[in-house]
Amino acid sequence: MELQQASLGYRGNTVLENLDLKIAAGDFVVIGGPNGGGKSTLLKTISGLIPLLKGTRDVGGMKFGYVPQQAASDVPLPITAFEIVELGASALLPLHRTFFRMERAFYLECLRECQADAYAKKNFGELSGGQRQRVLLARSLAVRPNALLLDEPTAGVDHATQLVIARLLARLNREQRMTVALVTHEFEPFRGIASHFLRVADGRAQFLDIAAFTNGTANTPNVGS
Amino acid sequence: MWDLSFLQSKSYWAAGLMGLICPVIGRHMVMGRAIMLGLALPQVSLAGVAFMFFGAALGWGWCTAFKDDATRAFAGAMLLTLPALVLLALPRRSVKLSEGWLAFVFLAAVSLTNLMLSSNAVGEVYIEDLFHGRLLLISDTAIITLAISLGCAFVFAMAFRRRILLALTDPDFATVSGLKLTRWNVILALINGSVVGVSVATVGPLVTFGFLILPVLAVATFARSLRTHLIWAMVFGVITATAGFVISYHYDLPLGDSVVALGCAGLAIIHALRAIFCR
Known part of the structure; x- marks a missing residue:
């Protein structure tokens, strides 16, 4: 799945600009960042729920399974x-x-x-x-699907359940080579499981290592794969 | 008391049909959190009926072309209901906008209905009969039209129930999974619109709204699954129609008012029993 020179947002309100992002088959990507930073906007753009304001989106044959926030499923x-x-x-x-x-x-x-x-x-x-x-x-x-997109799958559940969900996703990723991209505020359950941590904040998206990701400090240049 | 001669009455079969099939459509409205739609839409249909009588009184050719009041009422109800529903279906993803629009549509329909009938005695009597659900004079044509439209809507709603309910309950998941949301919203609007339009023209807005919503809400308190909920809602609708008809028949009360009052009583009793026994 690839976004090229993409601008993301709603009705002219740009949230992320000039984004180049590539998620390969079998990747496990955890997307984090502050509230309002554009995490869910990015996930919804990847899934096709929100059209791009600018740039191109290539799903590369991926068929998505989507898990919305729990509140949306009442x-x-x-x-x-x-x-x-x-x-x-x-x-x-x-x-x-x-x-x-x-x-x-x-x-x-x-x-x-x-x-x-x-x-x-x-x-x-x-x-x-x-x-x-x-x-x-x-x-x-x-x-x-061959790719799962999850919007805050660990929100509102206790730590033990967060670990169960993380292990479940890890198993799907490992055994079925299922690509996983999820938005979360809880990173610890995915330590040792995720292949990439993507921090979305201040109009930018950056791949970081877990330490930099959890304290919000960038140590790598702007996004790639 | 056990006189079953009411079973020979066309108006009983019309009410029974409504009780059986309207809950299937009504659950679309409850599932889509659009009970206001169930309230506003019958009123729009009624405004369409009033519009046709208004046009006929003014001598407009296409309003006077219908040979009787019942046919004119059908045409008027469908004239406004279907376009209104299709228009309302489009901005559904914004719930606040939809509710605002529904309130606007309801108020506009009520006020225009009253204005169009203010100097039209024939239309006023016809609409008043509809409003009280006085089914006793229902014609053969009307009940056949009602049966065909409810039957078609039932078949479509059941055949495509999973897609329709998915589009209503989780539009984001449905879109990502490949469901054409706009297409299904329009199909849903056509199914709902044909049922509401024909029902209002036949039995009036009160009975229509009552059968759409009351059975669905009443059995939601004890049903455990979508399947059992639908079966119980249909049973509740038929029982309400039958009991309401018997009461109306024996005590010479308006049929529509009797049926809806009984439905409300049933809903209240079920909620009370649940509160007492399921604490």
Whole structure:
């Protein structure tokens, strides 16, 4: 996935300018930085949710699975964890295949992969933050992606659950060569897992090592891959 | 008390059909956090009906061309409902904007309806009948039109339910996954619009809004999944229609008001029972 000479933002309000960014297949990129620095804008631009103000975006054959912030996934009616995955997966499925039992088996497999099959029949609204996050991750896997984009997957969950989510993503990255890019404020769970740390602040994006990343000091020049 | 002759009444079947199918459409509105849409849209349809009577009173050819009041009402309801829904579907990603627009649309529709009827006795009587949901004089044409439009909407809404619900509940995920959001919003608008337009022209805005929203909210308190929620909402709708019809029949009360009051009572009782037993 590549952004070239890209300007990112909303309706003429530029957040990041002249950005060159390349994420290769199999990378594990953690995106951090202060609030309002443009982390989520960058993730949403990569995913195609926000159009570029300037420059080019090449997804290079990547098919994205997206995990939005938990707050965006509240559903006002009763819905089970399994149905959350089922709804998500049906987005691109031909209509006749949505009735197939084997698809249902695949959705259960996605939940199992994320250690969420135990509460497949439970009401999504009654699950804890960590459980919900695993269900949303299972949903993103159900669209059969080769890259995962996650917007603050560890927000609002305890440290132990953050570690579980980090290990889960590490396993997907290692075993399935799944590309992962995520926005977070909690970096420690990803120490030793992420291949790149990208700090987004003051209109710039820089790849840093973990030490510089956590204290916010740049030690490498502007972005590359 | 157990006189079942009401089953032969066309108006009962119209109310039963509404009770069965409107919850399928109503959950789109609740899932999309657009209950205001369920409130505003029937009013827009009613403004369309009023507009046709207004035009007919002024002798406009295309308003007088319809041979009876029922057909004129259908045409008027569809005239405003579908374009309004398609327009409202487009800025859906901004919830605040949508709610603001819905409030504007509701107020504009109510005031224009009243203004257009202020010097139109025929239209005023017809609209008042619709408003109270007086179904007893429903024509064969009206019930056939209602059955066809609700039936088509039901088939589409069920066949594409997963895509529609995904677009409503998580538009960002849907977009990244490849769902054409604008296309599905327009399809949703057409399904909702045809149901609301035809229903308002047949049974009025009160019954339409009641059947769209009350069953969906009532059973949400105890259903555990989308599937069971839909089944129970449809059962609630049919039971409400039947019980409301029986009460209306025996006590000579307006049908629409009886059905909606009973639906409200059902919702309140279910919430009270849940509060007592699920503490």
